[in-house]
Amino acid sequence: MLPGPSCLPVIGQSSSRRAGVIGMIAAALTTLPGLGAGTLWDNSETAYGEVAREILLTGDPVVMHFNGAPWFVQPPLYFWAAALLAKLVGMSALALRLPAAFATIAMGAIVGLCAGRLANSRVAIFASVILSTSLMQAVLGRLAIMDAMLDLAVTLTILALFVSFRNGRERYWYAAWIAAALGFITKGPVALVIPFLVVGAWVLWERRCGGTIVVPTLRARIVGALLFFGIAAPWFALIAHACGLGALSELLGHYTVGRYLGTIENQNGPVWYYVPAVILGFFPWSAFLVPSLISGRQAMKMRADASPGEQFNRLCLAWAIVPFAFFSLAQTKLPNYIALEFPALAFLTALWLDEAVDRDDRRALLGWAGLVPVTIGAMGIAIGVFARRNRLLGDMQAVLGDLTMLGLLFLTGSIICMIFLSLKRSAELGPLALAATSLGAMLVIALIEPHVEHFKPIPTLARVIERDREPGDTVAIWGVAGANALVFYTRPPVAQFSPPFEARDVRARICEATRLLLVTSPGRASLVASYDRRRRMLAAFGKDALYLYDGPPCRKF
Numbered sequence: 001m002l003p004g005p006s007c008l009p010v011i012g013q014s015s016s017r018r019a020g021v022i023g024m025i026a027a028a029l030t031t032l033p034g035l036g037a038g039t040l041w042d043n044s045e046t047a048y049g050e051v052a053r054e055i056l057l058t059g060d061p062v063v064m065h066f067n068g069a070p071w072f073v074q075p076p077l078y079f080w081a082a083a084l085l086a087k088l089v090g091m092s093a094l095a096l097r098l099p100a101a102f103a104t105i106a107m108g109a110i111v112g113l114c115a116g117r118l119a120n121s122r123v124a125i126f127a128s129v130i131l132s133t134s135l136m137q138a139v140l141g142r143l144a145i146m147d148a149m150l151d152l153a154v155t156l157t158i159l160a161l162f163v164s165f166r167n168g169r170e171r172y173w174y175a176a177w178i179a180a181a182l183g184f185i186t187k188g189p190v191a192l193v194i195p196f197l198v199v200g201a202w203v204l205w206e207r208r209c210g211g212t213i214v215v216p217t218l219r220a221r222i223v224g225a226l227l228f229f230g231i232a233a234p235w236f237a238l239i240a241h242a243c244g245l246g247a248l249s250e251l252l253g254h255y256t257v258g259r260y261l262g263t264i265e266n267q268n269g270p271v272w273y274y275v276p277a278v279i280l281g282f283f284p285w286s287a288f289l290v291p292s293l294i295s296g297r298q299a300m301k302m303r304a305d306a307s308p309g310e311q312f313n314r315l316c317l318a319w320a321i322v323p324f325a326f327f328s329l330a331q332t333k334l335p336n337y338i339a340l341e342f343p344a345l346a347f348l349t350a351l352w353l354d355e356a357v358d359r360d361d362r363r364a365l366l367g368w369a370g371l372v373p374v375t376i377g378a379m380g381i382a383i384g385v386f387a388r389r390n391r392l393l394g395d396m397q398a399v400l401g402d403l404t405m406l407g408l409l410f411l412t413g414s415i416i417c418m419i420f421l422s423l424k425r426s427a428e429l430g431p432l433a434l435a436a437t438s439l440g441a442m443l444v445i446a447l448i449e450p451h452v453e454h455f456k457p458i459p460t461l462a463r464v465i466e467r468d469r470e471p472g473d474t475v476a477i478w479g480v481a482g483a484n485a486l487v488f489y490t491r492p493p494v495a496q497f498s499p500p501f502e503a504r505d506v507r508a509r510i511c512e513a514t515r516l517l518l519v520t521s522p523g524r525a526s527l528v529a530s531y532d533r534r535r536r537m538l539a540a541f542g543k544d545a546l547y548l549y550d551g552p553p554c555r556k557f
Contacts, residue, residue: 016116016124020109023128027108029439030132031101031141034446036094039459039485045144046484048074049096052082053488056091062238068492070243072250076235077186078146096144103148104141107155108132111343114159115350118312122357126350126431133438134346136281136339146186151340153183157195162315165203168214177224181231188256194323194340201318206311259332269333274324277335279375282342284410284434285349287371291364292345292352293320313351319344357427365421365430372414372434406444413437457541458482458519462489464539464546465517474513478506478520480544486519503528511554518547531555 040046047066051074054065064071064079081099089095112128119127131137140148160176163169176195183191203213216224239247258264279286296317323341327333356365413434421430453459462485465475469490476495477483479502487494497505506528510516517538518525522545525535534551 015121016113019112019116019121019124019128021112022125023108023110023112023132024105025108026129026132026435026439027105027137027141028101030138030442031104033443035097035101035142036092037446038093038453039456040093040096040144040488042456042458042482042485045093045096046482046488048078048146049082049093049144050484050488050492052079052086052096053091054492055079055083056087057492062235063242066492067487067494070247072239072243072247073255074146075185075188075251077182078149081149082144093144097142100143100145100148101141103152104132104137107137107148107152107343110152110155110159111346115347118309119351120354122428123347123350123354126353127347129432129435130285130349131343131346133435133442134281134285134342135283135438136277136336137342138438138442140336140339145336147336147339150183150187150191151342153179153186153191154194154340155343157183157191158198158315158319161195161199162202162312164216165199165213166311168216170216170220173216173220173224174227177228178231181228184228184232185235188252190256194326197326198315198319198322201322202315205314205318209314211311260330262331264332267332267334271328273333274328274335274338277338278324278345281335281339282345283375284372284414284438285346287375288349288352288368289345291356291368292348293317295352295355296320296348313348316344316347320348353431357430360424360427362422362424362427365427366418369414369418369421369430369434372417373411406441406448409440409444410437413440454542456482456485457544458485459489460541461519461539461544461546462486465490465519468538468548469517470515473515473517474509475517476506476509476519478502478518479524480519480521482519482544507531510549513549516547516549518549519544520547521545 040049051064051066051071054068055061058065061076061080061083064074064076066073078099082096085098086092086095108128108131111131112124115127116124140151156179157176160172160179164173164176180192180195206213236248239251255264278289282289296313320341324338327337330337353365355361413436417430417434417437420426420433457480466489469475474495475486475490475493476497477486478497483494483496495509497509506518509518510528510533511531521543522537522540525545525547530549531554532552533549533554536548537545538548539546
């Protein structure tokens with residue numbers, strides 16, 4: 001629980017801005033170095049990158065397209081931003097990843113600013129660097145996906161609603177609806193559902209404690225709703241006009257409600273799925289989550305005269321619990337869904353560290369910090385077992401040195417952190433040492449990325465396709481990973497084959513195409529005859545190969 005007002009003065013605006021700048025710099029250091037290095041990762045990066053690319057190819061910013069066909073999976077804001085940046089700086093991994101990086105940098109600044117207004121400068125700095133240097137936050141800021149933009153919109157909505165309900169300032173109420181609308185056209189209704197579940201739980205909690213909640217006026221509620229619909233509704237209306245209500249049904253029904261109530265693309269998991277996701281995603285700060293949450297339970301005390309800091313503590317507890325429960329009950333699960341609660345975890349962790357340093361509780365600080373090297377060792381063992389079971393030991397040799405460097409870096413940083421924590425005069429430097437270690441680790445990861453290009457055969461094979469392609473050629477992929485990447489690195493459309501009629505469809509393509517460029521494995525290619533057509537292997541990369549079928553027409557089959 002936050003100390004009382006006499007112990008915890010609200011810091012000035014200059015100190016608050018300083019914490020925001022520190023958070024922004026930390027986030028920039030974890031996201032920007034090497035951001036454009038290497039090729040996009042399949043499956044999501046190449047799929048979303050292709051949707052952004054096809055905005056430029058089709059000249060249609062309203063109807064999203066993938067592989068030359070209308071695509072009704074996600075709203076357009078990320079794709080608009082990525083397409084705009086690609087138009088300005090060229091279509092590249094850097095342009096497609098910059099929207100996420102910018103959102104992550106803004107998030108670091110906002111957490112520092114907010115914590116600075118409600119706590120002391122040390123809490124503000126701790127919170128901003130903890131969030132910016134947590135593993136999942138940094139990774140999401142380096143990927144060409146829309147989750148970082150969604151997380152920023154959700155954070156802004158929750159914080160603005162908190163201020164509005166606490167002091168009645170209407171401009172924050174309006175800001176919340178604007179942020180929610182931007183989140184809505186980034187990833188759909190989740191941008192509205194999560195903030196109102198979190199803030200709704202907090203409001204009920206405050207009322208139960210006898211706290212004062214300032215309800216917006218009827219005029220403010222109407223204006224807020226008009227702001228939301230004025231921003232969020234036009235694109236949906238244009239889609240319905242251009243493609244019919246079926247497009248909205250697929251977007252909001254199948255890929256939103258259906259994603260929660262059912263399993264999409266085999267992305268399921270047990271109810272405890274997000275426990276390891278939080279532990280790994282919030283690393284290295286997950287070592288301090290247990291004491292932080294235990295300390296935060298004191299905010300549950302019924303106090304009508306709670307300070308703003310105590311009220312915000314209760315909000316953060318609701319923010320940590322509600323999304324975790326919400327996504328745990330969903331049938332479709334992905335690790336990145338849970339990242340939108342990380343700002344709350346960062347604030348709670350910063351608060352506990354600040355209190356432990358003030359109390360000179362070195363036993364607790366050293367005990368929980370000691371979990372960092374233990375976690376590193378466990379992760380190393382898990383990686384080794386995974387590689388052995390999946391026969392990847394040979395493939396891992398290319399990055400083994402980099403992974404070893406990464407482990408040694410965290411081990412050294414955690415030891416330095418523990419040394420600082422063991423001394424009263426330097427205890428507050430311990431978390432900053434761990435943050436610096438995490439920053440260094442992200443730089444190592446940026447260096448590792450080009451070394452894993454040999455795990456990505458499709459970009460190399462796609463370059464051969466683009467080199468040898470002739471007008472009228474058909475491009476296809478069969479039975480190997482990377483279909484989205486092949487679409488992105490060539491030109492749509494790309495034919496894809498799937499059970500149960502894949503072999504028959506492949507035969508039909510071989511015979512119908514003037515020339516067929518087929519990416520598949522040599523084993524699969526040998527299963528299908530060429531039917532008197534000429535078949536040549538143009539290139540091979542790892543276990544995949546590119547075949548050209550041309551020559552005389554097929555014989556009957």
